[in-house]
Amino acid sequence: MNGQKSRPFRHNTDLGQNFLVDPSVLQFILEASAPGPEETILEIGAGQGVLTRQLALSGCRRLYSLEIDRRLEGDLATLEKAFSNLKVFWGDAVTFDYESNFPDPPQKVIANIPYHITTPLIWKLLEDLAPRGLRYLLLMVQKEAADRLTSPAGTKMRYPLGVTLELMGHARRLRRVPPGAFRPAPRVDSALIEIGIDRRQDLAGDRSWRRLLKAAFGQRRKTLANNLGASFSLSREPLLSLFSDLGMDGKIRAEELDGDQWLRLAQRLTPWLPPSR
Numbered sequence: 202m203n204g205q206k207s208r209p210f211r212h213n214t215d216l217g218q219n220f221l222v223d224p225s226v227l228q229f230i231l232e233a234s235a236p237g238p239e240e241t242i243l244e245i246g247a248g249q250g251v252l253t254r255q256l257a258l259s260g261c262r263r264l265y266s267l268e269i270d271r272r273l274e275g276d277l278a279t280l281e282k283a284f285s286n287l288k289v290f291w292g293d294a295v296t297f298d299y300e301s302n303f304p305d306p307p308q309k310v311i312a313n314i315p316y317h318i319t320t321p322l323i324w325k326l327l328e329d330l331a332p333r334g335l336r337y338l339l340l341m342v343q344k345e346a347a348d349r350l351t352s353p354a355g356t357k358m359r360y361p362l363g364v365t366l367e368l369m370g371h372a373r374r375l376r377r378v379p380p381g382a383f384r385p386a387p388r389v390d391s392a393l394i395e396i397g398i399d400r401r402q403d404l405a406g407d408r409s410w411r412r413l414l415k416a417a418f419g420q421r422r423k424t425l426a427n428n429l430g431a432s433f434s435l436s437r438e439p440l441l442s443l444f445s446d447l448g449m450d451g452k453i454r455a456e457e458l459d460g461d462q463w464l465r466l467a468q469r470l471t472p473w474l475p476p477s478r
């Protein structure tokens with residue numbers, strides 16, 4: 202002992218550093234996600250390692266934990282020494298090179314993620330890891346994000362990533378998690394969601410699909426025809442005649458289409474779109 206007290210960790214809330222402290226929530230995550238002995242697991246945002254430790258103890262074959270904040274190096278290096286199945290990576294999960302860093306790509310992502318990167322992070326994971334065998338994600342997200350990700354056709358919160366998840370597999374909300382489960386407590390409610398990927402359609406890496414959805418949901422007050430016409434300089438007549446061929450009302454809005462309608466629309470419309478720059 203050198204008599205010096207270690208300084209308390211100063212949480213950086215800009216990095217979503219609300220660490221999980223409720224053991225019953227931790228237990229729920231482990232039971233719901235059931236890491237298996239043959240599986241490689243990816244954890245995004247290891248923090249001080251509360252979930253990392255339990256995942257490593259679960260006996261999964263390999264655990265990759267990714268963290269951006271180097272101040273956590275001491276905590277995570279200690280865990281890395283203690284568990285031979287754990288390897289810690291440093292970097293930004295939204296721009297990380299998963300392909301070269303993970304020769305043994307993960308089948309599951311189990312993570313209490315920083316809420317501010319929820320949408321770009323899920324797109325990135327679907328795009329980079331689903332074609333390489335990712336089958337399942339269990340994520341702690343802000344409650345409103347859980348609502349958006351799981352919103353069915355015809356609801357106000359429907360958005361491009363939710364449509365894509367419906368076609369690549371399924372997303373469902375498992376339970377709400379109150380602010381008191383974290384230190385410091387966030388100002389928002391949280392929820393655990395589960396995403397299963399069967400790649401019925403492999404859409405996340407398809408640039409024209411993403412461009413179409415982005416344009417279609419561009420201005421929520423406008424009809425789908427108006428949004429598409431304005432974004433891609435398409436004239437109204439052929440667009441409305443295409444809608445009619447597909448059995449869709451000319452006044453339909455983007456949030457009203459179900460997954461199969463989106464697929465049919467994309468198939469017919471993509472050849473008309475100007476090349477992306």
Ligand SMILES: C[S@@+](CC[C@H](N)C(=O)[O-])C[C@H]1O[C@@H](n2cnc3c(N)ncnc32)[C@H](O)[C@@H]1O
Binds near residue numbers: 216246247248
């Ligand atoms: C909600 S905390 C979860 C920490 C820990 N897993 C737990 O459950 O207590 C989110 C963690 O993600 C890290 N983080 C924030 N932005 C990140 C990014 N872009 N890439 C990787 N990690 C990030 C934060 O530093 C923080 O440790």
